[in-house]
Amino acid sequence: MAARASRSRGAVPTKCLRWPMGAERPIILDGGLSNALEDRGHDLSDALWSARLLRDAPAEIAAVHRTYFAAGAMVATTASYQASVRGFAQAGVPEREAERLISSSVRIARDVRDEFGDGRLVAASVGPYGAFLADGSEYRGRYGVPASTLRDFHGPRLELLIDAAPDLLAIETVPDVDEAEVLVELLRELDFPAWFAYSAADGKTRAGQPLADAFAVTAIPQVVAVGINCCDPDDVRTAVATAVAVTWRPAVAYPNSGAVWNAEARAWAGEPADFATLAPAWVASGAAYVGGCCQVGPAQISELAKALDAQHLAK
Template sequence: MEFDSPLILDGGLATELERSFGKDLSGRLWSAQCLNQDPDAIRAVHQLYYEAGANVATTASYQASIQGFLNEGYSRNDAVRLMRKSVQLAHEARNAHGQGLVALSMGCYGAVLANGAEYTGNYGVHITIDDLVTFHRERLSICLQEPGIDFILFETIPSYLEAQAIRKLIQEEKELQLPPVAVSFSCRSNDQISDGTPLQKCLDTLADEDIIFGIGVNCTKPKFIPALLNILLGNKNNKKAILLYPDGGEEWDAIARSWNSETKIPTDVFGQSMAGWAKEIENRTGQKVLLGGCCGCGPSHISCIRNALSSSS
């Protein structure tokens, strides 16, 4: 996939729906609710991120799956309609903005379970690679019926089993001429993804798949990024672009049952850090880079990234 580096991704969709539109996203499948009841809000959030300086709108399909919608009382026809609607809304926002890319968000299997597994990668002993292949294949077959998708983004992947499933799916679907693919892992430490697997092992699993143009980390604390970046830059296949879109730094206080705002990274510091990491990548390997934000990051974070990159050039 050809693009000018650095490419700026958007920030958290749910974060901005809550902040700017007052959405209550505490339900198990909040994206279905918003896609069904207030698609204009989703389109508006995409537009806010474009206006803030993002080059990419990421579709509101992170949680979307047929079974997930059925579990929430939607019909199969409604599920298909809403999954395709997520792509349509991003495409409409891009057209209104006049330029930009659309990334198809394929969230992890744990996001659909809505039981916390997306943060641990613990999918249970009965889930197999083939189960996960079938899960992602069905979602792709629906969403890819819509035009205007520039690349597929498997994101917040917490499980090595799921990394293997993504590889198998790509190998089995080569005849479908999939759009370019990027894969981003959620990490719990300086060197492990959320289920405890070394990040390096995941990189090695996907390194030889040419359709994967980018690989990296997201939904990860910024404090872990420097060490994780060293692993990404030392990967044997340095032809792939690097994705970095951490969260805003807030940490969950299990005792108080609330987010600890003291760990939140100021937006200007967030932007400067991202620009600094982009410069490090350029100086060390020259790989292309995609930068953005995840949970807790809004348009102000994206503006700060854009401004910091401009100041450092």
């Protein structure tokens, strides 16, 4: 893949690069796209997950973006986490149509963003290779494939997403350093801003590598924030502090609700965490981008936004 000339470095609004820590209000992210779509009655049990609705019900994706913005989110994360040309091909979608659908994820979010204005951002979601496998391996990593396979998978869709003109990329739920190294090299070549979030537990990546080592891999100019997502809320504060100490960048944090997935029952169990109470400590530790992942909906994002607004006004 040939390196391209930068068209977007510096295009991310200044407030997106909040530094030094504590100088500005944190950027409120949205919550889980899939659970919000399921709450609207959609079955996302197939391998394409929420990406299927790029083809079947794009207006529903737009409706969820709209709901999160109305709840106080300043960033719409696109429905491209599970979207890839190979994944669509396995569902019988021709290559050109697959490329159009991936690009459309950004257009849908941009159109809704433009309805609201006020400096809102669109982050094009880039899920890990394990999301394409659809076997839970994004929570294990170490796929057993060479770096060239990961590069061939990620490179073309990164270019598709960048060409659709998001404000930045959301590289998310990355389970191990092996995949991170490939993605970081691609970001360097494409010279496009991104936040970078690992899936993590107990101070390590899902593959068991120390988070300090994993964060160090991401310390390139194109990565504007680094942290974790799709994790237990209790893991956030320490991970954020580690990310800031290692990279000297703002952190990004958007954990799951705190409920636990029961694979046998195929259902979430347990009570959600109180994000409004927990999030101020995440911000104090260096989180500049704060939101939610699985099972976090518009109501929790609204509560989170109000709590962080109150914290900011009290300074």
